[in-house]
Structure formats: structure tokens, C-alpha cells
Amino acid sequence: MHVYKKAILLFTRRFHPVAAPWLPCPWHCVIVSAPSISNMATVNKKRKVDCEGCRFQDRWKLDYFFTEIQNNCVCLICQETVAVLKEFNIKRHYQTKHASYDKLTGSERGEKVKQLEAVLTAPQRFFTRARESNENATKASYEVTTLIAKHCKPFTEGEFIKDCVMTIVEKICRSKKQEFANICLPRNTVVRRIEDVSSDIKRQLEAKGTEFDFFSLACNESTDASDTAQLLIFLRGVDNDMNVSEELLDLQSLKGQTRGTDLFVSLCFAVDDMKLQWNKVTGIITDGAPAMAGERSGLSTLVCNKVSEEGGSAIKLHCIIHQEVLCAKYMKYDNVMKPVIKAINYIRSKALCHRQFQQFLLDIQAEYGDVLYHNDVRWLSRGSALQRFFSLREEIGQFLTKKGQPMPQLNDPVWLADLGFLVDITRHLNALNTSLQGQNAVVSQLYSHIKAFRTKLLLFQRHQSQAQPNTAHFSSLQEIMTSFPQKNISAQMTKYAADISSLVEEFQQRFRDFAAIEKEITLFPSPFSVDPDDAPDHLQLELIELQCDVEHRSRHQQLLLVNFYRQLDGGRFQAVRTFAKKMLSLFGSTYMCEKTFSVMNINKSRMRTRLSDSHLRDVLRIKTTALEPDLDYILQSRSQYHPSH
Structure with missing residues (x-):
């Protein structure tokens, strides 16, 4: 409260013979000072007995039939709450309203306390069980929905699965019938579940993307059953611990032309949407189509130019499987x-x-x-x-x-x-x-x-x-x-x-x-058999130290290649580790794109041409990912669980 002055105008019409006898009706203004904050604190300060640090004593349960629920002192007999947690108030309540319970002593009194506690907590246990049942049913619904997407089944398969489960339950464990009936798998619910799981996988991938030191892109374009051009974009990222992740970055649907510039715009949107940094791109691999590999306006050329503008360096490769074919x-x-x-x-x-x-x-x-x-x-x-x-x-x-x-x-x-x-x-x-x-x-x-x-x-x-x-x-x-x-x-x-x-x-x-990067390709798996003169200049000194280290030579023979580079000291072999991460991040083929297009043709067949582009993206993300959906995180946003939501 701030110190303030309050002006009170006292409007009184009266005659003042001394001050102004010629004014029959003067106005008198009186200034009244309000009390200061220090005075008010003295006058209005009250004791806050609920803040005195009183704690519930276990003996009160047996002496006065009271218990503590969420920091409130509740009577087990009448279920009333005592406002102030003090023994005097609790004792007064007991003696005033429940003095007849004094006749209960010893074990008889303890049994009565247990009975009253059971009565008090019964509704709470009921709602807890109901919430757990709904939560388990919701999780089961998410698990089944994920399997539907992973096995490329139509969204309506959920109802068929539910019928099969209920038939089995009816014959084997009829007592659990209601719990299984709570699992909701109609088409609309399956669609919402797939959207939630896909969003969670995208969230996890976005978090992983912030940890990538380097990553490369694999792109391919094909047409689905509804004649929509679909651009598949996969990324292969490597973090500081040499952990490699291959994931579907995005599926971009193109309704118009599929020129290199059109593909590049879609690719830029996918990379920026995932908050990835262009200067960390080490390469892009595509098939040999002109829109993909054109020297001037092909997608791979435009990507390499973009990376150079951002201060990075990327190479473009033609899928090794396509070239073999x-x-x-x-x-x-x-x-x-x-x-x-x-x-x-x-x-x-x-x-x-x-x-x-x-x-x-x-x-x-x-x-x-x-x-x-x-x-x-x-x-x-x-x-x-x-x-x-x-x-x-x-x-x-x-x-x-x-x-x-x-x-x-x-x-x-x-x-x-x-x-x-x-x-x-x-x-x-x-x-x-x-x-x-x-x-x-x-x-x-x-x-x-x-x-x-x-x-x-x-x-x-x-x-x-x-x-x-x-x-x-x-x-x-x-x-x-x-x-x-x-x-x-x-x-x-x-x-x-x-x-x-x-x-x-x-x-x-x-x-x-x-063949243009054959020296780097040879150096990566065999750092001890390559002549340092044939290595890039920035690697030569560290490579000499590495080759002269007997312990590291022995580890190279015993460990997997990734584990060998992972255990190298980052301070002593920083350039070698960086080189290894770049090589690990490179795609060698568009195999994942070709495999995913086969999955796309199964999901969006001529019998399912109404499948939307966004739902096709969700299904493909769930099908191809190595990440597990975090159902606990998905359900955290729910204040209450309902099987159909």
C-alpha cells in the first residue's frame, strides 16, 4: 500500500461570521491525511496461524480419528475439515462431535480407524482405477494404431481388430471384457492417433537434428496413384558421439511442375521446417533424372550452391544402385x-x-x-x-x-x-x-x-x-x-x-x-594403410600421429570402424574425427527412397486414392522410422483420459 493523501471535500453551506461575514454560503475544503503504511501495518496486521509450520501428527489418527489428505486435516468419522492444523482444534472437534468413540480402545480402536479410512478412500480408489483403466486403454489404442501404420493397413482395420479381440476375450477372459471394450479403434480415432504419433516422431527428429554435426540428403521423386508428384527426402545425420540416424525428413507433394527449381523450393521448406542448418550439409544423392542431377538447374546443383552460400561444402552423388542397373x-x-x-x-x-x-x-x-x-x-x-x-x-x-x-x-x-x-x-x-x-x-x-x-x-x-x-x-x-x-x-x-x-x-x-572422392573413401576405413602424402593437407599431421600410435593401431583391428573413431581423443585428433563424421554422414544410394516408394504404392493404391497427402506422410514416417513414439509424452497433454480421444 502506498502512502497517499486523500482530499475530502466537505460540502457544507454555512455562515462564517469571523472569516467572511459578507459570504453567506462559503465552501470549506478540508484536507485529511490518510494513515501511513507503517501505521496501517501496525493496526491491521493479523496472525496467520495457518503458516506457523504445524504438522500432522500420526498419533492424531488413533487419538482423534483424523487423517491428512492433500495437506488438509480431515475427520474420518464425519469427513469434515479442520481449518487450522492445531491439536487443540482437532481435539475440540472430536470431543464435541464424536466423544462416543472414547469407548473404543486398543485393537478395537485401531480396526475402526482402518474401516473408516477404507470408507474415505473408496471413491478416490474408484476414480484412480477408472483413470488408470482409461489411460491403459488409450495407450493400447495408440500401440495398435502404430502397428496398423507400420503394416500398411487401411485405417478401417482398427474396427476389425477390435472385433477379433472381443471375440477372443469373450471365450478366454470374460471378466476383462469391459476393459477391452474401452479400447477405441474406429477409423476417425485411428486417424487422430496416427497424426499424434507422427507429430511426436517429428518432434524427436527435430530434437535430434539440433545435435547433428553433419548430415546429408537423399532425394527421389515419383508419382502416386492419384497422379500427384511426391518428393521423398531422407536425411542421414551424425552427432558428436558418432551416432548415425537415417530418417524420413519429409514427403513433399507437388501439384504442378517438377522442375529442379520446384523440387528445390520444396526441399528448402522441409529443411527449414526441421530447423536444420544448411552449412552442416555434406552431400546430396539423387537418381540421374535431369530435374535431379542437371548441371545448371538440377536439384543437387542448387543444393550445393545453397550450402556454399551458407559457408559449407557439399558433394553431389548419383545413386550407386541406379548406376549399377x-x-x-x-x-x-x-x-x-x-x-x-x-x-x-x-x-x-x-x-x-x-x-x-x-x-x-x-x-x-x-x-x-x-x-x-x-x-x-x-x-x-x-x-x-x-x-x-x-x-x-x-x-x-x-x-x-x-x-x-x-x-x-x-x-x-x-x-x-x-x-x-x-x-x-x-x-x-x-x-x-x-x-x-x-x-x-x-x-x-x-x-x-x-x-x-x-x-x-x-x-x-x-x-x-x-x-x-x-x-x-x-x-x-x-x-x-x-x-x-x-x-x-x-x-x-x-x-x-x-x-x-x-x-x-x-x-x-x-x-x-x-572415383573423384576415392582417396577420402579409401582413407576412412583404412587410416593406417594410406600414405599421408595422399591424404588432404589438413589431415596429414594428425594422420601421422595416428599411424605411429601402436595402441590405436591395435584398437583399429579390434573395434568396429565407428567405435574406433568414436574413442579417438577429440582434442588430439579433432580433424580426423571431423573427417570421419563427414564420411559417416554421406548416403551412398537412394535405397531408402526406393523402398519407401514401394510402401507408398501399397498405402495409396488404386483402392485408396482418397488418402490425403498429409496422412500419407504420417504413415510413411511411422513405417520408416527407427524412433519409438513416446506415448507418455503424447498423453501428458491430456488432463483426463477418454478412450475415444
Whole structure:
């Protein structure tokens, strides 16, 4: 309270003969001083007995039938509350209203206290159990919803799951029927749950993003069932402890054009929305489409320019799997592929013919029960279709002859030799493709597979160029040569050696972007076997110290590569650790994008074209993430639990 003056005007009309006899009706103004704050404190100060630090004594429970609930002293008998926590007040209440309980003594009095406590806390326990039941039902609903998203099921599957659960409960544990009935899984609730889980995963990823020292981006674009262009953006980040995270950054839907500038605008929005710093970007990897890899206005070029403007440095790479597929397509062999595809299409295009062929294979107990379609889009389709055709070539020849569609190539040793060679080389290419697939692959591992395969091709070339060709690694070709010993198939070996040589050149041409950073790729897994002169200047001194340290050399042989770099002293080997984090952050392929597009096609199929872009993003984020949704955090915002909310 502030010191103040209060003016009180006393309006009194009266005559003042001494002061002004000529004024019959003067106004008198009287100034009255209000009491100061010190005086008021003295006058109005009261004792606050509730702040004197009184505490509830346990003996009051037995002596006066009182208990403490939320800092309030409550009578167990009448459930009234005593305002002031003092024994005098409690005793007075007891003696005034419940003196008849004095007759209870000893154990009898203690039992009565327990009974009264049970009566008092019964409603509280009821509401606590109800809240726990609702909380458990809500958590169970979130768990089931997460499984629905992870298994790419429609949102309406929740009701079907609920019916299945209730049927099981009815037969096994009928007493728990109501608790299971509280689990709410209708379509609208499942949608809300998926939105909540996706938002929580995004929150966790945003928190992780603040800890990233470096990260790279993997981007690919495809069209969904509703003809909407979808840009998938994955990030691979590394923190100071060398922990690597591969997560879906965003799914951006484009309704208009998909030029490099359009993709770049969407990518910038996703990066900025996640509050990531552009100067921490170490690279971007895409497929070879012009909008992605164009030299002037391609997405990867625009990203590298943006990183340079922000003070960073990024490299652009072409997906290593896509380049391997393009190399495999270099081996066309149309003289083999066209007759094979024609025969397969004839067998499988008509239902009757297909059934007859399957029954024919069953009757003769063939090794396989059918031929495989060739799909040029699928990476391993060509090799699988050729391998199956080669295994069933005799049965296919008999069936086609029976149907009046003979295939004369099956009796030509040279054509069969070409078929055998193509089967073998595609089998080796398929093995390479399979080794390049997978999540969390380090770029040095992927490039080592490419280098190893290139070395194998050189070996195959030498074997085919010999005077006595070596077909040890070409089992199908060897089988044809054994089946037709009188035919001079060896003349074809020169052709095969030339084709392998051309394939080697194609590999060298395709992987120029990886070859440009081959020194860094080699240094990362083998820091002790690289000449310091071949290392970047800023790493040479620390690399010499590292190579001369016997203890670190021993650890490099014993520990995983990531763990080895993780245990290096940050002060002594700061540049080496920074280099390792940059290499760990690089994507080597867009495998995660391709895998996620397959998931997208399952979720947004022609039967579910009404699935919105935002809900598609939520489902893909839940499906691809390695993070676990924090249900406790999600439910913290709820003041009360209701199974349907």
C-alpha cells in the first residue's frame, strides 16, 4: 500500500461570521491525511496461524480419528475439515462431535480407524482405477494404431481388430471384457492417433537434428496413384558421439511442375521446417533424372550452391544402385532377350495356355512350376527370368512345339551359348545389386563392392581371352559347352571377352563421381594403410600421429570402424574425427527412397486414392522410422483420459 493523501471535500453551506461575514454560503475544503503504511501495518496486521509450520501428527489418527489428505486435516468419522492444523482444534472437534468413540480402545480402536479410512478412500480408489483403466486403454489404442501404420493397413482395420479381440476375450477372459471394450479403434480415432504419433516422431527428429554435426540428403521423386508428384527426402545425420540416424525428413507433394527449381523450393521448406542448418550439409544423392542431377538447374546443383552460400561444402552423388542397373542394361543381347520374352509372354498372356503349361510342368515333375515375367523396372527381374527360362528350356521347347509354336533357337548351340553367358553375367550383376541394397550402409562399403566387382570383371575377361577359355565362374555357359562338345563354341569366347571389357569401361565411366572422392573413401576405413602424402593437407599431421600410435593401431583391428573413431581423443585428433563424421554422414544410394516408394504404392493404391497427402506422410514416417513414439509424452497433454480421444 502506498502512502497517499486523500482530499475530502466537505460540502457544507454555512455562515462564517469571523472569516467572511459578507459570504453567506462559503465552501470549506478540508484536507485529511490518510494513515501511513507503517501505521496501517501496525493496526491491521493479523496472525496467520495457518503458516506457523504445524504438522500432522500420526498419533492424531488413533487419538482423534483424523487423517491428512492433500495437506488438509480431515475427520474420518464425519469427513469434515479442520481449518487450522492445531491439536487443540482437532481435539475440540472430536470431543464435541464424536466423544462416543472414547469407548473404543486398543485393537478395537485401531480396526475402526482402518474401516473408516477404507470408507474415505473408496471413491478416490474408484476414480484412480477408472483413470488408470482409461489411460491403459488409450495407450493400447495408440500401440495398435502404430502397428496398423507400420503394416500398411487401411485405417478401417482398427474396427476389425477390435472385433477379433472381443471375440477372443469373450471365450478366454470374460471378466476383462469391459476393459477391452474401452479400447477405441474406429477409423476417425485411428486417424487422430496416427497424426499424434507422427507429430511426436517429428518432434524427436527435430530434437535430434539440433545435435547433428553433419548430415546429408537423399532425394527421389515419383508419382502416386492419384497422379500427384511426391518428393521423398531422407536425411542421414551424425552427432558428436558418432551416432548415425537415417530418417524420413519429409514427403513433399507437388501439384504442378517438377522442375529442379520446384523440387528445390520444396526441399528448402522441409529443411527449414526441421530447423536444420544448411552449412552442416555434406552431400546430396539423387537418381540421374535431369530435374535431379542437371548441371545448371538440377536439384543437387542448387543444393550445393545453397550450402556454399551458407559457408559449407557439399558433394553431389548419383545413386550407386541406379548406376549399377544402368551398367547391367548395357549388356543388351537382344538376340537372346527378344525370343525369351516372346516365349514367356506367349505362355503367360492367355489363362488357358498358362494353366496347361503349369500342368505340363507338374506332370513331368520339372524343377520349377512356372516361368517368371520380365519387368524392366525391377532391378533383379531380368536375371531371375533368364535363370528360370534356362532351367526350363527343354520343357519350354517341348510345350511350344506341342502348341504349334516351335522355338528353333533352343536347338542352336551358339544361341544357347549366348543365353548361358547372359544368364551367368546377369547372375553376377544381381549378386552385386543385392549387396548394394540395405539401410545404414556406409559409402565406403558400397564403393568397395563396386571396386571388387570391377576386379572380378577383369578376371572374367582374362579367363575368356585364354587359348583354352576358363568357364569356372560361368556355370550355365559351361553346361552348354558340355552338352554340345562337337560344336566349336569356343569361338564365341572372344566375343564374350570383348563384351566384358566394354562392361568394365561402362563401370569406370558411370562411377566417376565416386572415383573423384576415392582417396577420402579409401582413407576412412583404412587410416593406417594410406600414405599421408595422399591424404588432404589438413589431415596429414594428425594422420601421422595416428599411424605411429601402436595402441590405436591395435584398437583399429579390434573395434568396429565407428567405435574406433568414436574413442579417438577429440582434442588430439579433432580433424580426423571431423573427417570421419563427414564420411559417416554421406548416403551412398537412394535405397531408402526406393523402398519407401514401394510402401507408398501399397498405402495409396488404386483402392485408396482418397488418402490425403498429409496422412500419407504420417504413415510413411511411422513405417520408416527407427524412433519409438513416446506415448507418455503424447498423453501428458491430456488432463483426463477418454478412450475415444
